[in-house]
Structure formats: C-alpha cells, structure tokens
Amino acid sequence: MTQFSPPTPLAQDDRPRPPSFYKAASGLKSWLYTLDHKRIGIMYLVSVLTFFLVGGVFALLVRTELLTPGHTIVDANTYNRLFTLHGAVMVFLVIIPSVPASLGNLILPLQLGAKDVAFPRLNLMSYYVYVCGALFALYSIVTGAVDTGWTFYTPYSTTSQTSVISMTLAVFILGFSSIFTGLNFIATTHSLRAPGMTFFRMPLFVWALYATSVIQVLATPVLAITLLLLIAERVLHVGIFDPAIGGDPVLFQHFFWFYSHPAVYIMIVPGFGIISDIISCFARKAIFGYRAIAMSSISIAIIGFLVWGHHMFTSGQSELAGMIFSFLTFLVAIPTAIKVLNWVATLYKGSIVLRTPMWYTLGFLFLFTIGGLTGLYLGTMSIDLHLHDTYFVVAHFHYVMMGGTMFAFIGGLHYWWPKITGRMYNETLGNIACLTAFIGFNMTFMSQFVLGTQGMPRRYYSYLDQFQPLHAFSSVGSYVLGLGFLMTAICLISSLKSGAKASDNPWGGTTLEWKTSSPPPLENFEEPPVVTAGPYDRAPAQH
C-alpha cells in the first residue's frame, strides 16, 4: 500500500494545533448541551447504530422462524410483530436518519468549509426529537408492539389490538426530527459555503444531501398528517380511512406512499453522494460527469414525488393512473442510470486503490444495480400483477435499501472514520468483514428473488414444503450477513483503542474535510478555507 502519496503537508508538525472537538470541552453536559454539529452527528451515529443492531436482531429472529414451515421458534402473532418491528425500526429509526443525520451532520459543514450548520440549536433539538420518537417506539414495543406491517395499512391499523397509536406517534415525532435536519442542511448549503465554493464546486455528497433535504422537507409533513389522521381514525372513528364507517383504505395508501415513495429516495440518494466521493478518491481521478451526477440527484428528487402509485397497481386504482405511474417510474431509471454509468466511467483508466471503503463501493455498485433493475420489473404493471407482495418485492427493496444504502453508509463510515475518530481501523479485518457481509447478503436475498418468482408471498408465517430449501438457504445467508456486520463492529470499535493515529488525509481525498486535522478542532478549520478549484480536481503531477 505504498502508492499513497498525500499532498505535500502545508502545516509542519512542530506548529501547535488546536485541540480536537473531543477535547475542546469535557463532561456529560458538554455532550448533552452541545451545539457542535460533529458531536450531534456522533450522538446520532451511536443511536442509529444501536437501532441497527435492534432491527438486525428482529431480522434474524424473522429468518430463524422461517427456517421451517409452521412453528419454529415463535407463534404467528409474535412473527407478525417481529417483521413489523424489523421494518419500522429499520426504516424510521435507522435508514432515514442514517446517512443525513449522522454522517451528513459530521461531514456536510466540513465539506462546505463552514464552522457549523446554519441553525445549531435546531440541530440539537432535532436529535432530542429523534430520542423522543425512539422512546415512543420503545414504549410501543414493550406494550404489545405492532402487527400491521411497517406500512400501517388500514384496515389492519384501524382494527389491530396492538399498540398502534404509540408507534404511529413515534413515527410522527421522528418525522419532525427529519424535517429539522433537512431544513438545516438546505439553509447551511445556501448560506455557509466557504468563499469561492460555488454550487458547482460543492462535493457530490453535499449535492446528494441537498436533494435529500428537499425531499425530507416536502414529503415528511404529508406523512405527519397521514399518521395524525390515522390516530384520529383509531381514536375518534372519523370515517376517512376505516371502511367500516365509510372510510376509504385506498386513500390511506395514496397518502402513505405520497410520503413513503419519496422517502425511498431520502434513504438512497445520500448513499449516492457517499459513493461519488469514495469512487473519485480511490480511483485517483476527478469524477466523470460531475454536473450530470449533481443534476441527477435533483431530478430524482423531483420525479420521486410523482411515482407513488406504483405501490398500488393491485389496489384498484384506475388503469390510466396505473399506466401513468408506471411510465413515470421508468423515468426515474434515467437519472439513476446516469449515476451508475458515470461511476463506472470514473473507474475507467483510474488508478484504483482497493481499500475497505472502495470494496463497499464496488459491492454497492453490484447490489444497487440489481436492486434498481428489478425495480423496473416491478414498475411494469403486467409483471407487477404477478410479483406484487411476493418475496421478489422483498428482495428488490432489500437490494436497494440494504445493499444500496447500508453498504454506502458503512463504506462511508469507514471512509470518514479516520476523520471522525482520528484512528485507523484494521484494514484486513475491514476487508474480510465487507466480503462476508457481501456474500451473506447475496445468499439471503438472491434466494428470495427465486422464491418470489415461484409465488412465495411476503409476510407469511408458514409456506409450502417445496420452498423450504431456499428459505433455509436465505436464513443461513442472514447469519453470514450478521457475522459480517459483527466483524465490522469489532473492526471499528477496536480501532478506537488500538488503531494507529490517522493523518489529516489518509486516503488522499481532495474535498475540504481532508484539509483540517483528524479529528477536526471545535470550529472545524484553523483558517477559514478559500476554494479555488472543483471538489475533485487533483493537482497536476509535480514537474
């Protein structure tokens, strides 16, 4: 690994440097009352990873139950709760805040050359709102949990005897945390860019977070009112969604997916940003098609608002509406393909350095492409009628959410780990963990594509005997996947104690966060940076 040639150091080591943000203040209060975006980002990171563990345990329990048809470890009602909690925890407590609120909070102001986000108090408040939402979710889990599926479809959610209201309130509250983060990032991006940083000199991670923030701000309020109406429906029996008193359950689906489809892009677009940064850094090359990638994030954000009906092809919506939604769904594939092709083009003739973040990125390219292309199958009405609500759908969105977002998130975590913690993790263990997770992931979900095409419906407690081998294969895959993440956790946590000290720029990155110390001081930069070139421009070879 000798090909790393960090740019000539500007600051000599004998010059005293300001203390890192960890050392700038100490004590519990310095964390609980902090307005520093980096500390808030770290609190988010710890919370998100904790819930990732919780959601992961639910997933492993679900897969263990499905090892055999009929009863394996839990009864059918518990199984309903387990898959609902897996979905709700992973979507609302993990994936949505994962990249923006944790890595975004940590990195966005650094990449912009700012001292902090525009509204630091709002930032801290968004974290506490998140904690409050999480507490409601935990309350729901211990008081009977939810068995409606994470989508809360009526009439399940209006008739279920489980703790639906507290979970709905939890998601309602979590939504505000998401809105505050999005609002903050938009204002920060507009106002606090370093001198010289025009919009087209922003790193693509910033572009991605900007697009995501727009979706968060515009879509989440609609989820909020939907959930409020659902609570009103359960408490007051208003007759808007509940068919027993004249309500329309399809109206609920429209409301729900008007948020939840854009929410899919809240989950994946920040991942795109991470991938763009990592690929350019480890291919030692300016990103190919910078403007096209930046604009494709924005166009995904816009088109993403117009495709929600593709979740409802079998709900009885009109055929014309279905055709329009199907067509618009195909349109999303264009900006997405622009991104993938530009990433591949960036690799072409790059001098590729294979380190753990790059392995996750290559894994992402493979998995996300499968996830994206199978989305086109499902966006085709005639095929969707057969595959709707089968394991094919489950496999599709796991390839996008898990193979896409989570691989990008964990890749980004490795990429910025030295910057955040000031430590290097064990490269070998990182590589092995990545490979294990990649193999485990494909075992778990590739088999589910096959199960889906053979007619295995999602969310079923039991199944025909003929599906048993593939189910067992998938369950074993999930254990391998779990093992991979366990190794990742060991790799990262052990680095905190025994990792080598990280230099300012261990990967040879070109964006601004690599121009300050690792970890950065309280207000990020010793001297406010001035930007004179594009984010991925590399200095020409020395003469």
Next chain:
Amino acid sequence: MSTATLSNNREYHQAHHFPTARLESETSKLGMWIFLATEILLFSGLFMAYSAYRYTHAEMFKAAHQLLDWKLGAVNTMVLIFSSLTMALGVRSAQTNKRGATIGYLLVTLLCACAFLVVKYFEYSHKLHVGTLPGGEPGHWFSYTYKGLEGYEQPWTFFGCYFLMTGLHGLHVVIGMIAILWAMFRSIRGDFHSKYYFPVELVGLYWHLVDLIWIYLFPLLYLVG
C-alpha cells in the same frame, strides 16, 4: 443563536458561525420560509381528505355545512385579517426603532388571537351540545348523535374534517400566540433595533401563514354552497 454576543453599540447581533449579521438574518428567513412550506404540506393532507369526501359525498357536505354558523366564521376571518395588519405594523415599527409601537401592535395581535379562540370555543361547545361530532362509532362522548341529517351518508365525516382542520389550525394559533408573546418579551427587554429585528419578522411570517390557512378554511367549511 439569538442570545449570542451582543456588542456594546448594538450594531451586530450574530452567531459565531455566520460571517455577517445580514447573512444570519437572511438565512433565518430562508429557514422560516422552508418551514412554512412544510406547514402548507402538513395541511395539504387535510385539504386532500376534504376534497376526496366533498367529491364523493357532495350532497352530505352541502347539508352538513349548514349546521355551521357562517357569521361566526366571517367574524373570525375579519379578526385574523386585522391581526395580520397589526402584525405587519409591528414588524415595521421594530424596523424603525419604535419600541413602544412594536409592543402595542404585538399586544393587539395577541388580543385578536384570543378573540379568535373565544369565538372558536363557543362554536365547539355548541357542537358538543347538539352532537354534530366526528365520531362514526356510537357510544363515545365524541360520537355523532345529531338528529336532522337523516338520509345523508356518514355526516360525521364532514364534522371530522371540520374538527381536524380547525383543530390543527387552532393549535397553530396557540403556537403563534406563544411566539408573539416571546417577541413581545424580547421587545420589552429592548433586544430589537433597526439593524436587528429579524426575530419579529420570523414571528410575523408565521402569523401570516396561520391567517392564510384560515382564509382557505373559512370558505371550504362555512360556504360550501
């Protein structure tokens, strides 16, 4: 942020991470506009639900809305429009260093908000009394029990829309009142002057939105036709 360093000559009042006070003010206003967009989208769900049921149950909506008193709604509309005017004048006096006038205008705005809520209280208690309520399932205190709309399908859904829309709006009025009180308190303390008054402006923006939403709610609920 807002209580950050206030230099002696009261010229600047900026949080440490903004290079200029002007940028802080501009950014805060941008943030408030984004927030107002989220508020409109929050209400949009209710407007959609209203539209869907007004479309499918047009006759019921027409019959049920006649149980609302449009005169009370009109009075409240006037009160809120007037309060928007006093709010705007309050912002203007903060900008021109007229502290007493700022406090006075904010107080009038606050009183208008109280008047609005008093009228709403009488409307709500009347509905509780006659049973024009949102509950579609009999046997609860909030169940629809009114006799007189027989022959119309699920009239409780109209009153569900009414209570949810005006209730959520009423909640915004209360939050607006807290914000106005906060701005008054800071005016009395003497925080604002012609170079630093954007917090009053933010409260004003929010209050105008609260009024604007009511201006849509009034015809939709009271003047169905």
